[in-house]
Amino acid sequence: MSSEEQAYTILDICSAAEKGDTALLKNVIAAAPHLVRQDTAANDEHQAIHHAVYGGHTEAVRLLLAAGADPLNGIYPHREATTAYAMAQDRGMTDIVEVIDAWLSEHRGASSAGQQFTEAAEAGDYDTLIRMLDGQPDLINATDVRGRTALFKAIDRGTPSMVNLLLDRGTAVDHRDANGESPLAACLFHSWKVPEDQYAVYTAIGGILIGRGAPYTVWAAAAMGDVEGVHRKRDEIEEALQDANDPHPVTVTAFRGHAEALHLLLDAGADPDAPYTINVAGETIDQWGQPLWLACNRGHHEVVELLLKRGARANVALYASGSAVQWPYQAGNRRTADLMFLYGAVGDPLSYCLIGDMAALSEHLAAHPDEGKSLLWSALLAGNETVVEHTLTHEPPVPKEQQFTLLSQAIRGWRIGNLKINNENWDRRSLQRNLERLLDHGFNPNLRNNRTSRADFTILHHLAAKTCNAAAYGHTEEEMINFARVLIDAGADVNALETQLMSTPLAWAARQGNGTLVRYLLSRGADPDLAGSAWATPMAWAERKNHEDI
Template identity: 55%
Template structure:
């Protein structure tokens, strides 16, 4: 993209920056056209000001991913509210104030942490002569530059960022910041003097490379999100014709909002229907509270009945979903044989009814290894090979179930698989590999009729054989030519990503040494990692499979701080940090997540100061209960109350408890909201009720706001606790002064949440405290 076409604005450009004044349409005219509904003018505003908006946000936040997210949300608000702007020429300053507001949601003005600029200049002293840096080195160099700019005074930081991120003139910058051109020149002069020549050149290059105008991704996502929220059906259709994949693509790597979310925010039924037809997923939530943030859930909670009905109709057409299918699936998921039988006795046609994900009751029975329930369903004639929306059959759920299932339950899943096969489930190479059927595997391999590596790498027989511990089968498949790393494509934030090493990861997780040996002999990578789930070496050590870990170490695998914090191998941890000093940045996160008190105490006493913008993430790990939630992580000699004590240490160390989640500015929940959601603690093995209340007591005593409002569910921590049925947490918050009617809207108040989700005891408690519907 030609940057000079994207940077017009008011005033006379500097020589060599932007276009000549004669070529530039005054910004007031562009705004006026946009206010009149000209989609081209809306796009022009985004193109002209995207670098300024992101640059200004970065000067406040110090992180380009967060800056793009804040700027994107600001643009979506601006384009939706454009008709309210009375003076078209005031657009630049208006945009700046709205960007500031969205950045403020992230920081609550906690401020950027800085380092002395002299140290940064010293780091770059040997960078004057270009060197062939690899990707990591370039990323590290960019990090140095960002620290350098962050070390400038705020007024210099914002000015130098705006000047070098795009092709903007001093006049344009002055208008945007609402200062004089003379002030801009003075700030630039002072910043250049501080940065020195070498560092200044790197600043120019880094900011230029990070500018959103480097491609059209930012502009397109902004225009699509804004059009979806304001209900501009023609504009949404125009964008999707050119790029249909955007209907199901995340807004950014750090923001899982999709266009359908924005359409729900704006209550735009026509846009919702268009996006659904284009492939949008109405059940896709936003991390970390996915259940509460899917488009359907948000429409349901807001009382947007026409949108809920449109989504349900879509699910019925595409996945066969129905009310009876949802009820049947819920009962089957609980293993409620009597409940399932009662539904089927009253409606015999419901046997193969589907839930929202296209699953039948037999899918749910297989998923939970409910053998008696599955037998009853099959006796009644359930389709043994029914496929859900992802193409999975009950047999696949039985053989490749969740890896967190306790070891003593694996035999139940094997029995389930045997039942399904005995009742006629399709038997192929994958199934034979999962069941350890040597003769069957040999027969399928000789026939050559089944895909050796699954379909596009998915459903590889080698993966299920590794998971189930069949080393002989793994060897047969590898000799036949199976990919030892079982590569397959996955979707990450709407972008394609190649996953590799799942057989090794699963074998290490399960402690199947013979399988690991077979994979290594077949050419598998020892340093296998799974997206967002760690490495094979980490899995083997976390679960106490020392012999497997030793084998992987000998083949080149390396551990990381989290691994050694869990195993409390401080000698290995020290050696890791000595060899890789950059790993220290993750040390505190790892220690808190692992509940390692010794390392947390050491880092608080002797480690470097922790930037305030990292406080929320570290507090999040303290309440997460990760080590409790994974039943297979060794806990011998470890006290689960370590998490409580570590949280108290963070509070005592002055951690800022008013900081907000920074993944997306709309989801600006506090740590107390996050605790109420129990998002990382499944009900069957998370924190106890007493522990949750004790966490809350530490946070509230430390200064957490009991009535803080967030911008996505528009609720207080009490509202979230009511939504998730946390009776004792609700009781505690009320004793600490929480507003029983707190919330931004009637549907978002605590009593509304409790009643909507059937938490009768919570509702009664709230009504006793004065809550009203």
């Protein structure tokens, strides 16, 4: 790294972008181009393009896009609402929106018709899909702003009939999106959070795609568990291991639970840890163990055993993902959990709190005393009332600067739902009671998120941004309202304004289309007109997001 490159920091490029200082911005980009897509910090995902939008500087946005900025990168924990593109649209920054639209069209083939068509597929709206195709057949390969065709949306939905419809109409089976992902990869390496019965549906869709012309590589054969196919294409394995476009062959094969196919990959020299690196706020961090983590998550004992025997490390390193052994241990899969422990896996306080194993928790903290500092965090996420009550009563008071994160854990814990927890005494209502405990012990419900000065939302805002997802988590509207009630009864300001979206909790609920919460907040005194700007009123959000009922 040159001395000139070292002289510039992420704060320099963000400041130049927000001030519209194009001369400085050009200098920083020329000397340190990596800063264009770098997060401000490990706990702050603001990038320079977000600051260019905050400042309303069209030319700064144009320069950053030309240098590789992504206008669709959002900021945790509300990424969808905080992309540069979304924030410019919401603020009515027409010039910036036009610049981003032109970039998306040139680099990702996006168009308004393509967006409408792919949204129809995402919604499962067959009538609109067919009507649009009948009127404009070339829409079949139109893409959204992320370079994904309607076929990707049909796969995401897990609907074979829509997949077949689109293939019959001529959609490209080998199209790759802006991240280089193919439809087959999206199908066979889908989210692990989908309901159990959907896994077989994705396998069936994978077969459809292959039967309709998706390239049948060694990666595809391994992902489908085709041992003969992997053997026949074994000369392709080394190249597949180096291909960054698709998920690592070992990872997807472990995820799908294909032990025999995995055996062939490992025999060919594949690393059972499937190591890679990620960049977090300019720091390169080594990662390993995703195959083992996913195999443990899915309960594939044979795969877990094979990976461990072939040298996989039992203690994985996956950013913000926890341990691998947590999955079989929490689910009561003693056979796999014991195997992991025998190979040296170390448990974690979150798992012990979920299961209620106080003996294991005590021994763990004795061996790892530093983890006692985050015990309350784990207990809240797990809904462990005993540990929460003990910690609040017998440990030193929690510093004010840590309280917001702990309050949010009860809300985050609520989103765990009933995911494979082997504890007959586990009661999801414990999460609400633990939130009440925090408030009873003096936690302030009007504290602000302190990750950044701009993302200064309250816990009530945070709750309003969470939509009920009964299919994935078993949430109920009653729970959502109970959390709001607990917070407001404890003094949460129902009309608090935050800086980033200039909105109240009511406006956030309106943005999400959460009618039940909108009605409840209005009943508790929420101002239907209050906002930091005209574009941020609850009505403005509801209208922009087409929530007609709100």
